[in-house]
Amino acid sequence: MQRIIKIGKTLRNNWKKSVFGAVVLFYGAATAKEKYEINILMQAACKEAVSYGDSVIPIDRNPTLVTVILNPVANKRKAKKDFEKYCEPLLHLAGLQVDVIQTTSEGHAKEIVETLRGTEAIIVAGGDGTVSETVTGLLRRNDNANRFPLGVLPLGRTNTLGNTLFPGGDGVLRVKQLIQACMAIIENNTTVKNVMKIEPIVNEDEVPSKPVYALTSIEWGAFRDTLAKKDKYWIYGPLREYASYIFNGYKDSLCWNCSGTLRYTPPCSGCSNCLRKKPEIKRKWFFMPSNQAAQETDLTSLQNPECTMTNELCFKTCDFKIKPNVTDGIPILSIGLGKNQYSYIEFVSEGWNRARNGDDLPEVVKARTVELQPLDSNKDLVLAIDQEEFEVKPVKITLLPNMVKFFCRSEVKG
Structure with a gap:
């Protein structure tokens, strides 16, 4: 009987070693091929x-x-x-x-x-x-x-x-x-990108700080806060984003109440009101000077009465995002607002869906400039500007079309 048990242990150990060896050989071969x-x-x-x-x-x-x-x-x-x-x-x-x-x-x-x-x-x-x-x-x-x-x-x-x-x-x-x-x-190979200018709104007796510029997004709310915590769950490897939603969906430390007022002006294709004089380039850009001079439309004579109109929107949500976009060839600030409330199951389900497919908030406002007035300016509240964290404060956001030139693949346009 003991001999049979000993043989069984030997076979089991040999099986473990063979499986481990097969795994090592597999990943070793994959690494060598890579x-x-x-x-x-x-x-x-x-x-x-x-x-x-x-x-x-x-x-x-x-x-x-x-x-x-x-x-x-x-x-x-x-x-x-x-x-x-x-x-x-x-x-x-x-x-x-x-x-x-x-x-x-x-x-x-x-x-x-x-x-x-x-x-x-x-x-x-x-x-x-x-x-x-x-x-x-x-x-x-x-x-x-x-x-x-x-x-x-x-x-x-x-x-x-x-x-x-x-x-x-x-x-x-x-x-x-x-x-x-x-x-x-x-x-x-180059292309131009739109930029968001973020300026703090201060009282007359305050000294304004310098503006910050962003290229991708301004985010605020529970979903952003959850993603910011995902690296704490590194032990779950590629599933750490899913784990972050599971372990944080019930926590009060997330910003579940993003509320305030938006004062915004509508998008404009260009007129005398929003005309921004571009700098005169007195030097070649890179290896060789450009063969063609930039042909720009004279906007000083164009009038758009709607460009100066200001609209106001009060909002309350747990998911807020502003990003630059283009609609019908016109650069815009796309403002997305999510639902006001989520149950734990809804929050985790929505988070997992975003982890698979990306976040695509319903667009509620298209704008050229936005003044964000938070209802509650709390030092614990965080506004993410291009993934960098800033304290939530009143800010003015202005879209600067075609502001920065980037090197890109030759097939990328705009």
Whole structure:
């Protein structure tokens, strides 16, 4: 009997070892295949970068200086390693003079860009936060004739704009995304993006702080608060977003009451009222000067009586979002409001649906400018501007159409 038990234990242990060995071999083979595919991609990209540098850039021209603003702690400190491995070699092989400046604290990217001189382009190596800081620093400059095109290397944990400009993914797809982002810079493919200007509304006796600029979204409410907590549940791996809804759907720490007043002006395709004089460009943008001068419509004689009309909306919800959009060719601020109340089951179900399909709030208002007056200005309430957290305060949000030039894939338009 003991012999039979001993044989059974031996067979069970051997089975466990064989299964473990099979798993190790499987993932080892998958990793080896992924590394091989990445090496093939990088070899082809390096050849293309060298070819472009040799054939396009004149021999008698000084190397183009590009400044890289690198957030070394982005994506759990993986950003620097990925930049040095997949991005920096391509930029050097293309004949660019690369000046890398690493950020050391929150807000450092803004300071760098506000005082930057002598460069011909800025490359942001990081996530949404670093991109937002860079754009804010760029648009706070008072030398309107000295705007730089921006390149985005999506190396952060959240890369909303980067994923819009270049298709993303994991593993091989992520490396392919970084290669495409670098080649867009090298080949000088550009597009323009709308920007949201966020200014605090203060009393006459208060000194206003500088405006903040955003590219993707302004969010407020319980769903945003839940997503901000998802990394606490890292043990659940790719299911941590689902776990966050399960464990937080009943908590009072989430903002279940977003209430206040919106004063907004309607969208406008352009008239004398909303005309904003664009800066005169006195320098070439990147490798070569543009062959065509910008043809702009004279808006000074156009009148749109509705442009100055102000509407007001009182709201109460637990899900609030503003994002730039385009409707019928007209840039707009799209304001979405969710339901006022959710039961626990409804909240978790809706959260899981958004985790699978993305959040698409019902659009209730289209606007050009918005004044947000929260009913309750509490220091514990958080407004997320391009994923960065700010205290909820009265603010004015203005849409600035076609404000910043970004490097992009050649097929991306606008």
